[in-house]
Structures are given as structure tokens and as C-alpha cells.
Amino acid sequence: MAEVLVLVDHIDGQVKKNTAELLTLARRIGEPAAVFVGSQVEAARPRLAQFGAGKVYVVDNPDVTGTLAAPLAEALAAVVEQASPAAILLPTGAITKEAAGRLAVKTGGGLVTDATNVDAGDGGVATTQSAFAANYTVESVVTREPAIVTVKANTTPPQASQAGATVVPVDVTVSDVAKAAKITATEPKAKSARPELTEAQYVVSGGRGTGGDFGPVEAFADVLGAAVGASRAAVDAGWYPHSNQVGQTGKQVSPQLYVACGISGAIQHRAGMQTSKTIVAINKDEEAPIFELVDFGVVGDLFNVLPQATEAVKAAKG
Amino acid sequence: MNIVVCVKYVPDAQGDRTFSEDNTTDRANVDGLLSELDEYAVEAALKLAESGEGEVTVVTVGPDRAADAIKKALQMGADKGVHVVDDAIHGSDAAATSLVLAEAVRKATDGSPELVLMGLASTDGTMSVVPAMLAERLGLPQVTQLSSMEIAGSAITGRRDSDTASDSFEAALPAVVSVTDQMGEPRYPSFKGIMAAKKKPVETWSLADLGVDAGQVGQEGSGTKVVSFTARPPRQQGEIVTDEGDGGTKLAEFLGKAKLL
Structure with missing residues (x-):
């Protein structure tokens, strides 16, 4: 069975709930494998294992972060090259959607964003989305592999399913053009005590x-x-x-x-x-x-x- | 500087937006207009052009009626328009659309774009991915979702606000840039602008003009397909009470009964 990659959403190795949701969805399509960007994979491994990640592809490269879409897309493309997955699931977010878009162009895979459900379907991965101010519910099929789908948070209850979470390092060389847009300063916003x-x-x-x-x-x-x-x-x-x-x-x-x-x-x-x-x-x-x-x-x-x-x-x- | 703004003609969100029998967005039976979020990109381009030597070209991909989106941008002050029309494009997904846009931008700039501006998202598809896809196809840096921007020499700087931080960006031109609705209000076309727009040049190109094969676009050339659409059942209106000094208490009671406390 082909792998289904899940991009891990985390802060310093603390894995967010939506990652557990995506790993749960990934199991419907194939063998879940996590993609971890950063250097604290050991902190993240237990939770990734708990929710069924057989492997954890690790991109630990200072040029790849969660804040720039172009380097992230190149990193994901390198993992796709190595894993030949049936699908890649990403948490919906401004940067992840753009990275998913670039990955779709690089790999030729079909892209759906903001899905509220994902399943194995006839003729490709099946997805559900809202359209036109949520006045419609739309069912789609991703006809070109790898299926690239960004999924909204809180759409599926996470279900545990223990797996090995074997670490697989992936070497990534980020191109000059992807490094050409730089963040020169970051002003953190006051962290709210309220939920996101x-x-x-x-x-x-x-x-x-x-x-x-x-x-x-x-x-x-x-x-x-x-x-x-x-x-x-x-x-x-x-x-x-x-x-x-x-x-x-x-x-x-x-x-x-x-x-x-x-x-x-x-x-x-x-x-x-x-x-x-x-x-x-x-x-x-x-x-x-x-x-x-x-x-x-x-x-x-x-x-x-x-x-x-x-x-x-x-x-x-x- | 030659600035290209990519815009989209979309069904009016105030109208009854729906799908056609072939599961594509109905663009024929619903009134359309220039996507509201694209007006911010047009405005940003006009400001840049006015502050220096610049020319603004508006590019759209869409059916015959999409010419209205170009017209609106020309009325706002853009200098010329490019309209890519071809029946084969019907039903293209975001990736196929970005392919057509990339070739149109190349042709409109003789192969060397300097600055390509876009809005945050279209108000119909709302994916927010085409600027990134276009940057990928053109092999240019992307600087997206800016709430402010400046050009100094051959560098662009700008600010992107996310939930957790406000990031300052810098890139050397050429680049693909998208802007949000935090950029400053777009202008309304003046009477003079409306009259002047009538004389501005608009070129109409087909896929053949761009060297794009029909099989690369449309539903055949797309990696995704809508298989069904269902109107969301209207919500059943619940209880409405008028506050007579106990509205807050009643609200809390409702939450308790609904097991939300």
C-alpha cells in the first residue's frame, strides 16, 4: 500500500491536534507517514507514533521553515521524490496552502484546499469542501497522483493507532530562487491566552x-x-x-x-x-x-x- | 517599470452563486464582476505607477464576459488589458489556470516580467494558491499576502501579518506579489477614467497565441474534478426572544439546555 504523507503542524516539537486528525484521515487512503520540518523530531515522535505514522520523514535544514512557502514546497517535493506517496495531506493555513500549490505544479498532482473530509474514492482520493460562502457542499475527486489536499482543523476525531514512527532523514537543498524572498524582521504578536x-x-x-x-x-x-x-x-x-x-x-x-x-x-x-x-x-x-x-x-x-x-x-x- | 496585474472575473457574491450542469462554476447565469479582492492589487499597481515611471497591464483569463473585469481595471486607471479567451479553458482548476496566466504574463512582458501583482484570493474559488503557483511556473520569488509594500530601486519590501507575527519581507525584483484587503481602499473609477478607458487597448489572445495545448487546460488538463454539489439545507431558525431584562439569563439557559456549558 502506498504511503500517505502528513505535514506535521508543531511548535518546537509539540504536535498540534490537527496533525492527529490528518494521520487518522491518512489511514483511510494508505499507510500514514509524517513529514516533520525542524530539529525537535524526538519530542514529536511519541505522538506521531500514537496516531499511526509508520515513518517520520525529517527535514532539518535552516533554509526550510514554516514561514516561507517556496522552500517548504521544495522540501516536500524532495520527500515526495523519495516516498512516492499516493497523497499528501497538509493542515490548512496561509503558508501551507501556498506550499501545496507549488507542490502541485512541481509534481503534477491535483490540489484541493480547505477540505472538510478526505477518503479513498473511485478514480482517486475523494474530498469534501464548502463553496460559495458555505452555501454548497462540494464533493471532488483528485484525478492526478499524488493527491495534494489541505484539510481544515476540527473535521475528524483523532483515533489512536500505534505505529513505529521510524525516523527517515531527508536531504534538501533549497534553490536560490526559493531563498530570494527573505524575512528581514519578525515582530511577534502578543500571545493571547484565548484559544486560536x-x-x-x-x-x-x-x-x-x-x-x-x-x-x-x-x-x-x-x-x-x-x-x-x-x-x-x-x-x-x-x-x-x-x-x-x-x-x-x-x-x-x-x-x-x-x-x-x-x-x-x-x-x-x-x-x-x-x-x-x-x-x-x-x-x-x-x-x-x-x-x-x-x-x-x-x-x-x-x-x-x-x-x-x-x-x-x-x-x-x- | 512594467507592472502586470492578474485579475479574475467572478460571480457576484451578492447574487445566487451556483454550479452548472457540468459541475463547474456557473459563470453564465449569475452576474459577474471584477473580484473585489483584486481591486486591491489594481490599486497597489496604480499607486506604484503613479509614484514613478510605470505602466500597468491587466491580464485576465475567462469567458467573453470577463472583459468587464478588464474594463473596470482600465476605468480605475490601468493602461492596457490582455484577455485570454478560449473555450478549451472552461473548467480549468487552479493549476491549469496558473499555466495559462504564466504564458500570458510572459507574452505580455516579452518574456521578462518585472512585477506581477495579484489579490489575496478570488472570491469564487477562494483557494489563495494561484499567486504561489504562478511564481513557481515563472521561476520567480514570491512575496505574498502583503498588507503593505514599497519598491526601492530593484527591491520590494513589505509586511505580512499572520496570527502570530508581523513579518517584514524583502526580495529582489522581478517577483510575484499578492496583497490583502489591508492595503488601503481601492479607488472608484472617475468620470474621466470611465471615458478614458474606452480608448485604452485590450488584446484578446487564444491558447494558440500562447502556445498552450488545449489538453493542458480545461477539465481534461486539471488534476481535480468536482463530482457533485449540494446546496446546504437552510438552517432552521430557532427561538428568538426580545430582551425584557432577562435576555442574558435566557441565553445562558439555552446554552445549558444545549449542553454547551
């Missing part, structure tokens, strides 16, 4: 109705253990960072619970959140289109409703 937006089980978002005061939104998010999102209107007004924007031109989220506060629910916003399992909205305007989507809605002022809900949740949680 695209990985969060709960998301509380604020829009125009906050008038720029996200205090009640953040307080409610914190009592729920939620990530904080923002509508484009709120981001364009400079009230909240762009990295928290939910919508067509921001993040697409699909949490267990999405709470929209003072957000009207334009198509641009719906595109980013309407696949959420449960949707709750608070809006002063009873005609706001967001109410068409909700499981529960409160017509009212978020500055009254949210603090009361925060206290009630606190009390309920004891």
Missing part, C-alpha cells in the same frame, strides 16, 4: 454593534473559554485586529458554538461562520439577517444582554 480562532470549540464575535467596545464580548468569551472573532466592519473600523476577522476575507470557523454580537450577518460574514454547529446572536435590530441562521437569538442591546449572560454562565458553571 480556527481551532476553537467556541467563538464569540463582535461587530458594528459593539461601537468599538469589545469588553463585554471578551468577558463572555472568557467565561465560555472561547476565542474572540470580529466582523469585517469592526476590523475595518480599527476596533479589533485583522487576524481575528471572521468571514470571506478573514477566517472560516466551524465551532460547536458561535455567538454573534452586534453583527448584522452580511454574506461576507456568513461565509466564515455558517457551518458552525450551534449559532446564537444578539442584535438590537430584529430584522438583522443573522437571525435567519440562529438556533437562539436575543433581540436586545449586547451591553445589557452579554454581562447578564456572563454572570449566569459563571453561576451555572459554579
Whole structure:
């Protein structure tokens, strides 16, 4: 059976949950093998073994990092050359998608991004995606091997399946053109104590109705253990960072619970959140289109409703 | 400097976007327009051209109606347009599209592009991969998803904001660059711009003009195929209450009943 490569998402060897999800999906198509970029593979191995990686291809080269797509694509191409996999699964992200795109051009393999499901299919790897602001669900087949698929987080429950996780070093020489674009400075953003937006089980978002005061939104998010999102209107007004924007031109989220506060629910916003399992909205305007989507809605002022809900949740949680 | 901006004609997100019988994006029965995110790339190109000696060429690949996307960019102030039209292109995936774009960019620049600008993503496919694919095909550095950029001499610098950091980039030109909607608002075409656009040259090229074989594009030339599409069932509207001093309590009760606490 051919191998299925999974690009490991990790911070200094700490493997993220989405990698376990991808290894679980990879087992449906072939023999899972991990691709680890970095120098701390020993820290990552136990978890990769736990979720079924028979091999771990290791690219430990200072020219290859998670922040530049061109060198990453060359590294992946070198692994593909060595492993001849049936498919490569990558976590969906800005850089990984671009690396996947370049890999598709290099290998001639077919590319699907933002998949919510992956399976073995007739005539190639079968994938599921959303289209047109998540108004459609699309089933595709990747007709050219290797199938290259980026998969969204939180789409499959990880299932353990012990394997050897044998380390296989891969030599990569990064081309001059791939090194030509350089990062000259990095300014880390203040790390939020809140969960990451695209990985969060709960998301509380604020829009125009906050008038720029996200205090009640953040307080409610914190009592729920939620990530904080923002509508484009709120981001364009400079009230909240762009990295928290939910919508067509921001993040697409699909949490267990999405709470929209003072957000009207334009198509641009719906595109980013309407696949959420449960949707709750608070809006002063009873005609706001967001109410068409909700499981529960409160017509009212978020500055009254949210603090009361925060206290009630606190009390309920004891 | 010759700046090429690659743009896409997309179905209007405000319309009822759907698929055709052959599972490709319906581009005939839904009103289309220049992809909103591409306007930021056009704007960035115009600013660069205005700040120095520069000419802006807009390239699009798409059916006859895609000429509207070029027209809009010319009205905004671009100097000339290139429209690649060929029935064989219908149903191309991102990789096949990038092949056509690469040959169009080469031909439009006599084989030596200086700066190729693109938007963050198309608003229909939303994959955000074509700039990277184009850079790969042209053998050029890619500097993508910039929220600000500057050109000094033959170097481009810019800033890319991710969730965890703000990265400063530098690359020597030529390069393929994509910009986000954080770049600054695109201009509206002025009356003068609309009148001037009528006289601006637009070339129409076929695959044969680009030396691309029809088998390399379209559904036959693509590595992926949509096999079915299903409209998401409309969500059932749940309970809506009006806050009479107890809205927050009711919300918390709902979350409790839904086992979300």
C-alpha cells in the first residue's frame, strides 16, 4: 500500500491536534507517514507514533521553515521524490496552502484546499469542501497522483493507532530562487491566552454593534473559554485586529458554538461562520439577517444582554 | 517599470452563486464582476505607477464576459488589458489556470516580467494558491499576502501579518506579489477614467497565441474534478426572544439546555 504523507503542524516539537486528525484521515487512503520540518523530531515522535505514522520523514535544514512557502514546497517535493506517496495531506493555513500549490505544479498532482473530509474514492482520493460562502457542499475527486489536499482543523476525531514512527532523514537543498524572498524582521504578536480562532470549540464575535467596545464580548468569551472573532466592519473600523476577522476575507470557523454580537450577518460574514454547529446572536435590530441562521437569538442591546449572560454562565458553571 | 496585474472575473457574491450542469462554476447565469479582492492589487499597481515611471497591464483569463473585469481595471486607471479567451479553458482548476496566466504574463512582458501583482484570493474559488503557483511556473520569488509594500530601486519590501507575527519581507525584483484587503481602499473609477478607458487597448489572445495545448487546460488538463454539489439545507431558525431584562439569563439557559456549558 502506498504511503500517505502528513505535514506535521508543531511548535518546537509539540504536535498540534490537527496533525492527529490528518494521520487518522491518512489511514483511510494508505499507510500514514509524517513529514516533520525542524530539529525537535524526538519530542514529536511519541505522538506521531500514537496516531499511526509508520515513518517520520525529517527535514532539518535552516533554509526550510514554516514561514516561507517556496522552500517548504521544495522540501516536500524532495520527500515526495523519495516516498512516492499516493497523497499528501497538509493542515490548512496561509503558508501551507501556498506550499501545496507549488507542490502541485512541481509534481503534477491535483490540489484541493480547505477540505472538510478526505477518503479513498473511485478514480482517486475523494474530498469534501464548502463553496460559495458555505452555501454548497462540494464533493471532488483528485484525478492526478499524488493527491495534494489541505484539510481544515476540527473535521475528524483523532483515533489512536500505534505505529513505529521510524525516523527517515531527508536531504534538501533549497534553490536560490526559493531563498530570494527573505524575512528581514519578525515582530511577534502578543500571545493571547484565548484559544486560536480556527481551532476553537467556541467563538464569540463582535461587530458594528459593539461601537468599538469589545469588553463585554471578551468577558463572555472568557467565561465560555472561547476565542474572540470580529466582523469585517469592526476590523475595518480599527476596533479589533485583522487576524481575528471572521468571514470571506478573514477566517472560516466551524465551532460547536458561535455567538454573534452586534453583527448584522452580511454574506461576507456568513461565509466564515455558517457551518458552525450551534449559532446564537444578539442584535438590537430584529430584522438583522443573522437571525435567519440562529438556533437562539436575543433581540436586545449586547451591553445589557452579554454581562447578564456572563454572570449566569459563571453561576451555572459554579 | 512594467507592472502586470492578474485579475479574475467572478460571480457576484451578492447574487445566487451556483454550479452548472457540468459541475463547474456557473459563470453564465449569475452576474459577474471584477473580484473585489483584486481591486486591491489594481490599486497597489496604480499607486506604484503613479509614484514613478510605470505602466500597468491587466491580464485576465475567462469567458467573453470577463472583459468587464478588464474594463473596470482600465476605468480605475490601468493602461492596457490582455484577455485570454478560449473555450478549451472552461473548467480549468487552479493549476491549469496558473499555466495559462504564466504564458500570458510572459507574452505580455516579452518574456521578462518585472512585477506581477495579484489579490489575496478570488472570491469564487477562494483557494489563495494561484499567486504561489504562478511564481513557481515563472521561476520567480514570491512575496505574498502583503498588507503593505514599497519598491526601492530593484527591491520590494513589505509586511505580512499572520496570527502570530508581523513579518517584514524583502526580495529582489522581478517577483510575484499578492496583497490583502489591508492595503488601503481601492479607488472608484472617475468620470474621466470611465471615458478614458474606452480608448485604452485590450488584446484578446487564444491558447494558440500562447502556445498552450488545449489538453493542458480545461477539465481534461486539471488534476481535480468536482463530482457533485449540494446546496446546504437552510438552517432552521430557532427561538428568538426580545430582551425584557432577562435576555442574558435566557441565553445562558439555552446554552445549558444545549449542553454547551
